Amino acid sequence: MPLNRSNRQQGVVLLIVLFFALLLTSSIATFTRRAVIDASVARNRDAAARAETLARSGIRLGKTVLIMDRIQEEATQQAVDSQRDSWSELGQVEIPGGDGASLKIRIEDSGALFNLNSIFDYAEAGAPYEETEFFLDAFFEKVIDEMKLPPGEKFYDISELTEALMDWVDADEVRLKGGLExxxxxxxxxxxxxxxxxxxxVDDLFLIEGFDRKLVEALRPYVTVEPFAGGGGINLNTAPAHVLSLIFSRMGGSDHRLAKKDQVKQILEVREKGGLICGEALSLKDCTPISSIVSSPIFPPPTYTASVFTITADARVGEIRRSIEAVVNRSADPPLMLSWRVR
Ligand SMILES: [Ca+2]
Ligand SMILES: [Ca+2]
Incomplete structure (x- = not known):
């Protein structure tokens, strides 16, 4: 039986309750320890330790919600990751941790960003697809255009950037233009x-000829590199507006273009009304086909479900904050931790 929205929300509530039970046990332990140690230094150290424990528990809770979502997808045979999922809704609540503490957990699927590795064919030694060069030219042009620099300070050669990135990835050591990479x-x-x-x-971009810090920082909000291989295009049901603007479609011949503002707006409107966007890889009852908004084929083809997710847990205890960002591959069993960063 398919679980409806309110069942899913109840699931999240139940998890949060469980989480409190865990938290209470750990804060009693911390409290006992605290009684022995002296004054304010210890209190700060204690707050930092509590914040980190809280953030770690947040990552664990995030992972549990992702596993529950996968089980539910398998049960209902509806492989779709969207803003309607419990993992996405988790980000809308701030969980009070008691005694001046709180926790926020945000989960994003890799499809909410544009995967730069998806435009190379790694089954063919990292060869570009027919559209790769056109896409990169259009993408770099857009981002450089948006950079808040006086025009006189934008010394970027778009086709050189595109070729440098393609040479960085392709298997050979010869520049597309000739000469050695x-x-x-x-x-x-x-x-x-x-x-x-x-x-x-994403930091690898710093190493590539022609990419300076300002440009990489301007590209960063749009891109991911995960999964490294086998990933697809943007997830139309989770990507934010600026990422949706990278929907790239063929107009005929070699004429391509990025999505227009109006097309992005139409996609967001469907989602805001609680609807889903679907395509060839996903067809459900009552969903809006992407072809009714963007009529030509999209490169790379959009994705509707994800295996890689980034969980961010922000914990606050009084004035002290700890944030942990973990990247998880949910399709592995048990889920595989790909990276872990404490800030
Ligand atoms: Ca090359
Ligand atoms: Ca190369």
Whole structure:
């Protein structure tokens, strides 16, 4: 029997209750320890430790919600990750932790960002697809145009950036324009080589010829590199407006374009009304086909479900804050922790 929205919400509430029970046990333990140690230094240290414990529990809760969602997808045979899912709704509540503490958990699927590795064919040694170059040109042009720099300070050559990224990823060591890819990299201090493989982090862009800090920071809000291989395009049911603007479609011949503002608005309107966008890879009753908004094929094809999720848990105890960001692959059994960062 398919679970409806309110069943799912009850599930989240139940989890939060369980979470409190756990939290209470750990704060009693902390309290006992605290009684022995002295004054304010200890209190600060204690608050920091409590905040970190709270954030860790938040990551655990996030992982549990993701597993529940996967089980539910398997049970209902509806593989769709959208803003209607309990993992997405979790971000809308601030969980009070008692004694001046609170926790916020935010979960995002990898499809909420544009995966730069999805535009290379890693089954074919990282070769670009027919559309890769056109997409990168359009993307870089848009982002550079949006950068808040005087026009005189935008010394970027879009086609050189596109080619440098394609050469960084492709398996060979020869520049698309001729010459050796590594000539520039070998002149750096210390010298290095082109990766000739997938981007392993967004920060890898810093290493590529022509990409400076300002440009990488301008690109960052749009992109991810996970999953490294086998990932698809944007998730139309979770991506925010600025990412939806990267929907890239063929107008005929080699003529492509990024989504217009109006198309992005139409997608958001469907979602705001509680609806879903569907496509060839997902067809459900009462969903709005993407082809009714963007009529030509999209590159790379949109995704409707995700395996990689980023869980961010922000804990606050008094003035002290701790934030943990964990990247999880949910399709592995048990889910695989890909990265863990405490701030
Ligand atoms: Ca090359
Ligand atoms: Ca190469």
């Amino acid at each position: 590594d000539t520039y990299y070998q002149l750096q201090e210390p010298p290095y080589w082109a990766a000739n493989g997938p981007l392993m982090s």
